[in-house]
Amino acid sequence: MTNTQQVxxxxxxxxxxxxxxxxxxxxxxxxxxxxVDISRPLPPLPRAVQLSLKLDR
Numbered sequence: 001m002t003n004t005q006q007v008x009x010x011x012x013x014x015x016x017x018x019x020x021x022x023x024x025x026x027x028x029x030x031x032x033x034x035x036v037d038i039s040r041p042l043p044p045l046p047r048a049v050q051l052s053l054k055l056d057r
Contacts, residue, residue, distance in 0.1 A: 001009075
C-alpha cells in the first residue's frame with residue numbers, strides 16, 4: 001500500500017467511526033427526550049364552566 005492509500009484508508013475509518021458515534025449520540029438524545037416528555041406534568045385543565053339550568057320554563 002502506498003502512503004496515499006494508507007492516508008485515505010485512515011480517513012475513511014475515521015469517518016465511519018465518527019458517523020457511528022454521531023448516530024449513537026442521536027439515539028441517546030432521542031431516548032432522553034422521550035423520558036423527559038414522559039416525566040413532565042400534565043398541563044392544567046381549563047377552568048370548569050358552570051352551565052345554567054333553565055328551571056323556570
